[in-house]
Amino acid sequence: MDGLLIVGAAALNFAPDLFNLNPGPPDCLPCDPDNVPFFDRWAIAEPRQTWDRMSTALLLGITAVTTLDLARREPNRIVQLAALVESAAVAAGLTNFLKAATARNRPVLYTEAARDLADPAGSRLSWPSGHTSTAFALATSYVLNMSRVEEPAPKSLQIGVMAAAAMVGALRVAAARHFPSDVVSGAALGIGTAFVVHEIRF
Numbered sequence: 001m002d003g004l005l006i007v008g009a010a011a012l013n014f015a016p017d018l019f020n021l022n023p024g025p026p027d028c029l030p031c032d033p034d035n036v037p038f039f040d041r042w043a044i045a046e047p048r049q050t051w052d053r054m055s056t057a058l059l060l061g062i063t064a065v066t067t068l069d070l071a072r073r074e075p076n077r078i079v080q081l082a083a084l085v086e087s088a089a090v091a092a093g094l095t096n097f098l099k100a101a102t103a104r105n106r107p108v109l110y111t112e113a114a115r116d117l118a119d120p121a122g123s124r125l126s127w128p129s130g131h132t133s134t135a136f137a138l139a140t141s142y143v144l145n146m147s148r149v150e151e152p153a154p155k156s157l158q159i160g161v162m163a164a165a166a167m168v169g170a171l172r173v174a175a176a177r178h179f180p181s182d183v184v185s186g187a188a189l190g191i192g193t194a195f196v197v198h199e200i201r202f
Contacts, residue, residue, distance in 0.1 A: 012093030136190025
């Protein structure tokens with residue numbers, strides 16, 4: 001089952017390139033903000049590098065904390081770590097596939113900086129948020145794993161990891177890398193993926 005999950009995640013991740021699903025830059029540049037739903041329109045801005053880097057650093061921190069903490073817990077630490085990695089991998093693969101399939105523009109493509117930042121594809125595609133889906137997949141898998149260890153982490157740490165995942169999403173919006181709906185969808189995708197992976201594995 002482990003092999004199938006990893007192969008499936010890899011297939012989803014590489015499918016857009018394999019089947020040439022990644023679209024070219026949109027024709028508008030800059031695109032019309034009126035085409036963005038009203039609840040997302042306020043997030044249109046040029047990228048803010050500081051917030052962008054902070055969101056990546058926080059995601060790396062979540063990865064380190066959840067991995068290192070599970071690695072020291074008994075029983076079956078390898079099984080728990082595998083569920084954590086597979087949850088994140090499947091969430092990332094699904095995110096990459098959905099981005100290519102939906103081709104939603106990032107907020108920057110509705111600004112005057114659109115022409116300079118339209119390529120590569122990773123800087124253009126917005127829905128759902130990959131940082132957020134991966135963060136929530138890791139955090140949710142970590143919390144689910146706590147029901148299977150002899151000495152679970154304190155509730156404060158479990159809540160803290162979930163709060164950190166939410167902060168990753170907030171920072172992605174603050175960085176003008178994603179719309180709020182991208183982040184909400186990413187969170188739902190990450191949580192759902194972790195639950196499905198754990199259901200399959202356990």
